[in-house]
Amino acid sequence: MQPVGPVDVLVVGAGPVGIACAIEAQRVGLTARIIEKGAVVNSLTGYPTNMRFFSTPELLEIGDHPFPSRGYKPLREDAIDYYRRVLQREALDVRLYERVVDVDGEAGRFVVHTQSETSSREDQREEQRDNQPDDQPDDQPHVARFVVIATGFFDQYVPLNVPGEDLPHVHHYYREPYRWALRNVVVIGAKNSAAIAALDCHRNGANVTMLIRGGHVSDSVKYWIKPDLENRIREGQIRAFFNTRVTTIDRHRVHFDGPAGAGTVSGDVVLALTGYRPDYSFLRQAGIDIADDDAATPVHDEHTFETNRGGIYLAGTVCGGNNTSRWFIENGRHHARQIAAHIAARAER
Numbered sequence: 001m002q003p004v005g006p007v008d009v010l011v012v013g014a015g016p017v018g019i020a021c022a023i024e025a026q027r028v029g030l031t032a033r034i035i036e037k038g039a040v041v042n043s044l045t046g047y048p049t050n051m052r053f054f055s056t057p058e059l060l061e062i063g064d065h066p067f068p069s070r071g072y073k074p075l076r077e078d079a080i081d082y083y084r085r086v087l088q089r090e091a092l093d094v095r096l097y098e099r100v101v102d103v104d105g106e107a108g109r110f111v112v113h114t115q116s117e118t119s120s121r122e123d124q125r126e127e128q129r130d131n132q133p134d135d136q137p138d139d140q141p142h143v144a145r146f147v148v149i150a151t152g153f154f155d156q157y158v159p160l161n162v163p164g165e166d167l168p169h170v171h172h173y174y175r176e177p178y179r180w181a182l183r184n185v186v187v188i189g190a191k192n193s194a195a196i197a198a199l200d201c202h203r204n205g206a207n208v209t210m211l212i213r214g215g216h217v218s219d220s221v222k223y224w225i226k227p228d229l230e231n232r233i234r235e236g237q238i239r240a241f242f243n244t245r246v247t248t249i250d251r252h253r254v255h256f257d258g259p260a261g262a263g264t265v266s267g268d269v270v271l272a273l274t275g276y277r278p279d280y281s282f283l284r285q286a287g288i289d290i291a292d293d294d295a296a297t298p299v300h301d302e303h304t305f306e307t308n309r310g311g312i313y314l315a316g317t318v319c320g321g322n323n324t325s326r327w328f329i330e331n332g333r334h335h336a337r338q339i340a341a342h343i344a345a346r347a348e349r
């Protein structure tokens with residue numbers, strides 16, 4: 001198949017950082033294209049519906065575009081609107097619902113292979129078929145001198161690896177509580193996503209039980225959420241079992257091992273919110289080595305963000321590997337300028 005017209009920089013992922021990378025590349029005189037497997041800021045479209053960012057708007061800005069927000073901290077929908085407007089204002093070349101599956105070639109002439117996606121991550125999730133590329137013939141490959149991988153981490157949940165995990169009432173992403181009022185909701189996990197979901201479901205009439213692997217609510221839970229959850233647990237409004245390990249999920253119950261031996265709780269709905277991680281199979285396919293450290297960090301230079309495969313860069317949260325809280329929008333957006341400067345200097349040679 002004939003390649004699509006070449007560009008200097010091909011960015012994989014239209015998250016906040018990927019968009020920033022394309023903007024900064026254009027500003028140093030390079031041509032850029034973004035390939036995105038879902039919608040614009042696809043990860044944000046999957047966050048809880050009424051969530052408020054913990055960052056103030058100016059810390060989420062990219063390309064020096066002001067982020068107007070009525071609130072002290074913006075809502076998810078404000079951020080989705082903002083990034084889409086920035087993308088349009090900058091007239092970026094973006095191809096949506098196209099998944100990058102492989103990168104051939106070398107610096108100066110990469111050939112990037114993609115596959116069409118016909119539905120969004122939201123639709124896929126509803127249909128319980130996350131991360132399944134559609135069975136479509138390959139699209140025309142793209143040719144680029146440099147590639148920036150800004151694929152984040154939100155597409156792969158960390159599995160429990162227990163029987164029943166794939167049942168239809170088990171969810172790995174949380175959106176909103178309304179379908180589960182007066183139902184028994186079991187929340188597995190005790191970090192931010194689990195804490196927010198447990199509180200939200202409780203306040204909207206669900207009977208919430210948390211199964212927590214550690215001995216307490218995670219210290220990484222935001223400082224205004226943690227005491228709220230701890231107080232609800234202390235007052236018995238949310239039931240919590242600590243030091244537990246889920247063993248099996250069936251249609252009506254979740255089974256676990258705990259300090260008092262084997263236990264069972266009723267669960268009409270199970271929210272298995274045990275974290276997310278980068279798509280390592282894609283990174284390996286793209287030739288990126290993975291460090292043998294606790295975070296399984298994809299190998300890259302900390303200053304230039306170039307990976308072990310010359311001409312391919314990493315940007316944004318994917319840089320942190322399994323340490324998904326190391327880079328976020330506030331600090332990850334700055335990768336864009338550093339990468340653009342490094343590529344511009346190389347492109348001149």
Ligand SMILES: Cc1cc2nc3c(=O)[nH]c(=O)nc-3n(C[C@H](O)[C@H](O)[C@H](O)COP(=O)(O)OP(=O)(O)OC[C@H]3O[C@@H](n4cnc5c(N)ncnc54)[C@H](O)[C@@H]3O)c2cc1C
Pocket residue numbers: 012013014015016017018019035036037038039040041042043044047048051052053054055098099100101150151152153154155279282315316317318327328329330331332
């Ligand atoms: C509930 C919640 C609240 C948060 N609040 C804040 C906050 O207040 N402040 C803050 O700074 N951060 C916050 N974060 C973190 C922040 O949202 C992420 O760090 C940020 O989205 C990372 O941006 P990114 O561009 O690196 O990755 P992402 O936004 O995850 O974008 C990656 C993109 O790559 C696409 N992609 C993946 N694989 C492929 C492929 N093979 N081909 C094509 N496209 C692909 C994905 O569809 C996605 O659109 C929050 C996160 C969560 C979950």
